Amino acid sequence: MADQDGRAPRKAALDLLQGVTAEGRLLPELMAAGALSALPPEDRARAQRLAIETLRAIDRADRLLKPYLQRNPPLIVRNVLRLGVVEIVGGAAPHGVVNAMVGIVGQGKRTAQFKGLVNAVLRKVAADPAAWDKLPAPRLPGWLRQPLVAAWGRPAVETMEAVQAVAPPLDLTPKADPQAVAAAVGGIVLPTGSVRLASAGQVTALPGYDSGDWWVQDAAAALPVRLLAPKSGEKVLDLCAAPGGKTMQMAAAEASVTAIDLSEARMARVSANLARTGLTAEVIVADAMAFDRGGFDAVLLDAPCSATGTMRRHPDLPVAKDGSEFGALIAQQEVMIDHALSLLRPGGRLVFCTCSLLPDEGEVQIDEALARHPGLTVDRAALDVPGVDPAWRTEEGGLRLRPDYWADQGGMDGFYMACLTTPA
Structure with missing residues (x-):
């Protein structure tokens, strides 16, 4: 019919x-x-x-x-x-x-x-x-709004809500030259090196897609690898690697990358993107907690979290969820940090990050990890990344990103990240 x-x-x-x-x-x-x-x-x-x-x-x-x-x-x-x-x-x-x-x-x-x-x-x-x-910007549901107001204050949350009420721009991570990618796609280069397009249309039709010159990745999500600063030839591990943006960043730095994720379907996408961009990494479909090959120079742990920092891209999340699963996620993050540290060589470094706006999934996790592991330190110098505003730095030595930052340019995803160094 x-x-x-x-x-x-x-x-x-x-x-x-x-x-x-x-x-x-x-x-x-x-x-x-x-x-x-x-x-x-x-x-x-x-x-x-x-x-x-x-x-x-x-x-x-x-x-x-x-x-x-x-x-x-x-x-x-x-x-x-x-x-x-x-x-x-x-x-x-x-x-x-x-x-x-x-x-x-x-x-x-x-x-x-x-x-x-x-x-x-x-x-x-x-x-x-x-x-x-005449109506105000849509408000977040009370179960989420209240803890965010407690953490960041009402004016900041109201700005987050205004940013999240508008379809977000598209951010790209260039494999090499940001200026060349920006010129090709008609975007701008953000202070941190990502390329932003106000309106992209069909992503696969953009110049440079087929040739693998870039991949889609929010500007905030691109910063954990900048903190990790992988070097050519270093053995680095990407735990919970899918959808693969961070894996590709590390591979583009010519590190020897091992990428792990439990989802076979999502890891197939990682492999496809590596092939498209001409980058290489060892791709393993496995439970990160069961992986026990150690001796890595650096580990990146983008831990499972509430994903409250991605609401500007995923407006279904605050409607579908009620926060009841957050306690289990926070406990899982703690266990995963301890496991990730066990996979490092002496003097190795771990970047822990979550796409969350909740301090319990960020700042608090680092405070508690330092208390559990004598000799573990926060590498504050890792935050010296071009384009990072000093105001984003946190007391314990991490980086707190929020959707109300760069609000006049379309905002950014909410993220927390910190670089930890084990005793030599």
């Missing part, structure tokens, strides 16, 4: 939204499960884009809808309304959006009774488009 009113991608976007809000699943998980596999590529991209835009603006959409709803309808109807609001305020033709959303609700036995409600509410939204611009 022919698609009516562009209904298929919108229904697919609704399914994604339901997966996140009702089932607590993340978009990558839903995509890996084939959530959009029945759609042609163009509709698949449209559905994913609409779902991401709605998740990014979900708090704002709820604020706009509130005056028009005497009581909350079922979640699936609320999600239809959210999708409709985001499309309308984004410039889509209101008539087409309203017809499609009413049609989607009308298809369900349990939702058909809400056709009139969806029609009336979305028409009211369309009649006052300026109301959207």
Whole structure:
């Protein structure tokens, strides 16, 4: 049957939204499960884009809808309304959006009774488009906002929320010459050496992709390897290596790299990217905690974490999660730091990093590691990296990055990193 009113991608976007809000699943998980596999590529991209835009603006959409709803309808109807609001305020033709959303609700036995409600509410939204611009930036859910305000203060969190309300720019890590890559793709070179594009379109169509001149990596995510500063010929280990950006950075420095990750599918992508960029590394699919080959000059541990620093790119995370798993992640990080240290030669160095905004997954981990390991030291000189603002340095000797930094240029992912040195 022919698609009516562009209904298929919108229904697919609704399914994604339901997966996140009702089932607590993340978009990558839903995509890996084939959530959009029945759609042609163009509709698949449209559905994913609409779902991401709605998740990014979900708090704002709820604020706009509130005056028009005497009581909350079922979640699936609320999600239809959210999708409709985001499309309308984004410039889509209101008539087409309203017809499609009413049609989607009308298809369900349990939702058909809400056709009139969806029609009336979305028409009211369309009649006052300026109301959207008067709303504040979407707020993070309380379970996450409260600890972030406690850690960084309300003004900083409000700036983070403003940054995360906008689709982020695309950052590239050049294999060699940042200026040449920036000139080829039409981007700018950031102070830390990454190349940033305000709008990229199809990544694989950008100049230099096929020739392997660069890879996609947020500017913040590129800094842990800068702290590690691998040297030519050094034996370095990348624990939890996928998706491989840091592996490629170390390989580009001509280090002898061993990359480990538990996910076979993700490591296949690492191997493919190494081949595309003409770089080499030993790729091992294994549990990092079971790996016991020691004697490395340096280890990079990008530990499993809450990923709260990546919300500007993954707006599904604060909606799908509630923080209940963070305690287990923090305990896992502690064990992994101890294991990573055991794989170093005497006098070796470990860079521990997490893409988290929570001090318990960063600053606190370093304080506690120093207390557990007499003779272990923080290499503060490792922070002397071009482009790193001295204000990002932390009391215990690490580097704290936040989305509100470089806010006028599109921000950066939240990250924590520190370089530890074992006794000689």
